[in-house]
Structures are given as C-alpha cells and as structure tokens.
Amino acid sequence: MTHTRSWTASISAALGLCALMGVLCFHFPDQLTSRDFRATYTEAFARNLLLAGLVASFLLGTLAIVRGRNRRLAALGVGSAAVAVMLGGATVDFDRIEPTPYSLGLDWFVISLFFSALVFIPIERMKAVRPMSPLRPEWRTDLAYFFMSHVLVQFLLIAVTASTTAIDALAPTDRLKPLVHSLPLWAQFLLAVLCADLAQALLHRAYHNVPFLWRFHAVHHSSRHMDWLAGSRIHIGEILMTRTVVLLPLVLLGFSAEALNAYVIMVGLQAVLAHANLKLEFGWLEYVLVTPRYHHWHHARDMDYVDANYAIHVPLVDMLMGTFKRPPRGTWPEEYGVIKLETVPRGLLRQALLPLRPMQYHDDYVGAEPARRSSAER
Structure with a gap:
C-alpha cells in the first residue's frame, strides 16, 4: 500500500x-x-x-x-x-x-468548515507567504479548536450574554443609549468597531503582560504556522474573557441590532483573514485596517514585536495605545510562535490545562523537532 x-x-x-x-x-x-x-x-x-x-x-x-x-x-x-x-x-x-434550552452547533461547524476551506485553501496556495500543505504540522490540533469553538457556540453565547447583561443592569447608561441608537447605521457600525477593538486591544495587552493571563493567551501564540485555521487555536477561557470584554461596551452603549450584526460579520471575516497565509500588500490601507502582514508580525518570534500591534480591526487603536509598529514594506516574520516554545505543550487537552498549572518546561512542546516529538500528534 x-x-x-x-x-x-x-x-x-x-x-x-x-x-x-x-x-x-x-x-x-x-x-x-x-x-x-x-x-x-x-x-x-x-x-x-x-x-x-x-x-x-x-x-x-x-x-x-x-x-x-x-x-x-x-x-x-x-x-x-x-x-x-x-x-x-x-x-x-x-x-x-x-x-430546547441547550443545543450543539454541529451544523455551524460543518458549514463553516466547508466554506472556509473552499475559499481559503485555494487562495492561500496561490498567494502564500510560505507555501505549505493545509495538512501542515499540528493541523489536527487547530481543527480540534475550530470544532470546539463552533460546536459549543450556544454555551459560550449564554455565558457571555449572562455576564454582560448582569453588568448592564447595574451600569447607569440609560441616557447614553438613546443617543447612540439615534446615530445613522454607518456611524453606529464605525463607532462599534472602534469601541470593541479598543476594549479587546486593552485586554490583549493585559494577556501579554499579566503572567496568569498570558498562560491562557500563550495557547493562541503557540501556533508555528500561520494560515486560516491557525486563528482558531484559542483557549476556551480566553474566548469567554475576550467576548465578554468586547461585547460589554457594545451592550452598555446600546448599539442597534443591525450595527451589531454588521460588526459580527466583520469580526468573522477579519479574524480569519488576519491569520491567513496570504502574501498581499495593502499599501496605505495598512494604516486603516489590520491586514495579514500587520497581524502576522504580532505573532512573530521577534522580541521587537512582542508588545506591538494588538488591534484586530483598526491600527488606530494601536496608535492611541502607543503600540503601533508597521514593519518595513514587503517583510514577513521568519518564524512564528511563543518566544519560549518549551513552555507550551502540544495538543488541545494539555493546552487546556496550561493556565491551571505553574509555568514549566515540556518535553513534547509546540514545534519540537521530530526526534523530540511523541509518536502521535495529540
């Protein structure tokens, strides 16, 4: 055979x-x-x-x-x-x-996987930063993350909605909501993008600078290969924290359902695109929108970029935070992943336990050389 x-x-x-x-x-x-x-x-x-x-x-x-x-x-x-x-x-x-009060999003997983692969696999092969197979090392791990985040979508939404609703009930924003709601839809959308991205970037920077939070976020940065699937590698604890922090200002300010739906669509597209293996030059648009090259440098194993480019939608947020760093034109990272590879084990289950344990070094870690890997990818 x-x-x-x-x-x-x-x-x-x-x-x-x-x-x-x-x-x-x-x-x-x-x-x-x-x-x-x-x-x-x-x-x-x-x-x-x-x-x-x-x-x-x-x-x-x-x-x-x-x-x-x-x-x-x-x-x-x-x-x-x-x-x-x-x-x-x-x-x-x-x-x-x-x-039913609860259900799994297996349909969301199947349809999303089908169309994401149908769109991104061909264009990544045509415009790749680094030519590689979709079945590159640790693809099973990232697919498992993709599966978990889609199948558990309702449970994640319930948890996030419950926390934001509880805070909204206590916050004195009733006078502000009608003002925001009266804005034109396009203005609500732009304001929602800016508010959500600023909230996420502040939390994102905390992930990098607070040791306990970093143990959650290190999972996302542990991917050694950047493509459309790599962005799915996110610890479930980070998903809950990030979505709560991002949704909170949108709920408190009272944006319309139409503006929120438009924002959600943008999030879905840009989150995948920012991690994609696409060698595209956007010129001056890199000052306006977060592009693959902009976000790839945030994932670089390069000490010059460990505290830079936290925004996921608009670089203006990084400019306001003082963390904007546009790499030289046409350059891409030589290597991706956390600085200390040995601190993140391979496999979804072991990575899920990472925040619950003190920092330690692992023999079977992300990106380990073949001689140091276990016989099967977890």
Missing part, C-alpha cells in the same frame, strides 16, 4: 466525515443544530449541500483507491459517506424542531 499524499483522498475523507455529521444533524436537529444559525439557511440548502458532499466523497474516494493513493484515507471517506447514506443521506425526514 502506497503512502503517497493524495488530495483526492484527503478531500474525500473530509467530505465523508462532514456528510456523516450533516446526516446526524438531520436526525437530531433539536440537540445538534444551533437555533440562531438555523435561521440563516434553508432546509433545501442544507439537503443540497449534503447531497453534493456525499457524491463528491464517493467519487474522489473511489478515484484515489483505484489510483492506489492513500487508500486508507480514501476508504475512510467512502466508508463515512456510505454510513451517511445508510442513515438516510439527504432524504432524512424530521418533524418540527422543538425549542
């Missing part, structure tokens, strides 16, 4: 597993799909997407097997798709979805 890497086998496996999860969503929509996300797509769209995934998984997997390329991986794709078909495929019927 040959172990030659095969794109057709890899895509077949990914689509087959996603299709299987999609079928499970149809069987258990109350428990496995996000109520808020369900409102953004139709049942017909979900069924057609599932059918396309099943067909593509079968065809690509069969082709890889016939060609003798990664037959085990291709068999995983074909097998997963076969199980999905036996469970009903795109024809699963379900009754009216009953409201």
Whole structure:
C-alpha cells in the first residue's frame, strides 16, 4: 500500500466525515443544530449541500483507491459517506424542531468548515507567504479548536450574554443609549468597531503582560504556522474573557441590532483573514485596517514585536495605545510562535490545562523537532 499524499483522498475523507455529521444533524436537529444559525439557511440548502458532499466523497474516494493513493484515507471517506447514506443521506425526514434550552452547533461547524476551506485553501496556495500543505504540522490540533469553538457556540453565547447583561443592569447608561441608537447605521457600525477593538486591544495587552493571563493567551501564540485555521487555536477561557470584554461596551452603549450584526460579520471575516497565509500588500490601507502582514508580525518570534500591534480591526487603536509598529514594506516574520516554545505543550487537552498549572518546561512542546516529538500528534 502506497503512502503517497493524495488530495483526492484527503478531500474525500473530509467530505465523508462532514456528510456523516450533516446526516446526524438531520436526525437530531433539536440537540445538534444551533437555533440562531438555523435561521440563516434553508432546509433545501442544507439537503443540497449534503447531497453534493456525499457524491463528491464517493467519487474522489473511489478515484484515489483505484489510483492506489492513500487508500486508507480514501476508504475512510467512502466508508463515512456510505454510513451517511445508510442513515438516510439527504432524504432524512424530521418533524418540527422543538425549542430546547441547550443545543450543539454541529451544523455551524460543518458549514463553516466547508466554506472556509473552499475559499481559503485555494487562495492561500496561490498567494502564500510560505507555501505549505493545509495538512501542515499540528493541523489536527487547530481543527480540534475550530470544532470546539463552533460546536459549543450556544454555551459560550449564554455565558457571555449572562455576564454582560448582569453588568448592564447595574451600569447607569440609560441616557447614553438613546443617543447612540439615534446615530445613522454607518456611524453606529464605525463607532462599534472602534469601541470593541479598543476594549479587546486593552485586554490583549493585559494577556501579554499579566503572567496568569498570558498562560491562557500563550495557547493562541503557540501556533508555528500561520494560515486560516491557525486563528482558531484559542483557549476556551480566553474566548469567554475576550467576548465578554468586547461585547460589554457594545451592550452598555446600546448599539442597534443591525450595527451589531454588521460588526459580527466583520469580526468573522477579519479574524480569519488576519491569520491567513496570504502574501498581499495593502499599501496605505495598512494604516486603516489590520491586514495579514500587520497581524502576522504580532505573532512573530521577534522580541521587537512582542508588545506591538494588538488591534484586530483598526491600527488606530494601536496608535492611541502607543503600540503601533508597521514593519518595513514587503517583510514577513521568519518564524512564528511563543518566544519560549518549551513552555507550551502540544495538543488541545494539555493546552487546556496550561493556565491551571505553574509555568514549566515540556518535553513534547509546540514545534519540537521530530526526534523530540511523541509518536502521535495529540
């Protein structure tokens, strides 16, 4: 059996597993799909997407097997798709979805992963800072983070909303809210971006300068490869803290739902784009918007940038904080990751425990040389 890497086998496996999860969503929509996300797509769209995934998984997997390329991986794709078909495929019927207090966002994970990969993998191959396979070292770890943050989206939202609502009830901002709400939508959006980015940048700087907080944030900076998936590597504790701090000024100031929705869309796009492996030059726009090069330097293993470029939306925030640092034109970091690699272990579970333990050095750490790695990536 040959172990030659095969794109057709890899895509077949990914689509087959996603299709299987999609079928499970149809069987258990109350428990496995996000109520808020369900409102953004139709049942017909979900069924057609599932059918396309099943067909593509079968065809690509069969082709890889016939060609003798990664037959085990291709068999995983074909097998997963076969199980999905036996469970009903795109024809699963379900009754009216009953409201439930809690549910997982498995549909949000599948659809978001599909379209993110569909968009970013091709453009990263065409305009890469460093050419590399999507299956680069530790991709499984980052995919696990991507899975956790999407599947647990409702629980994270409940926790963040509860804390911000409690603070809002105590804050004397009732006179300010009507004033903000009366602004034109475009003005509300720009103000929301500035307020949220300033709040996040202040917390972001605290992550870097308060040792206890750094143990949460070190997980995010531990990625040795920057691409569209790397930005998902965030400790769940940091997600809760950051989203609470960012949402709080938006709630206290009373921005309209339309302005908040526009901001959320911008966050989703820019957070992925800022980490993407895209060698694009934006010229003077680097003074206006946070671009991949601007944020890549924040992730550099370079002492000159450990306290710089904290903004995630607009560099104006860093200018106000005195942490703005525009790298020389056309330059990109030579290396990414925390300065002391040995302080961050590899794998989601061990990284989840990192803030609960005193700082220590690990044998199996992020970016370790092959001779020092464990036999399997966690």
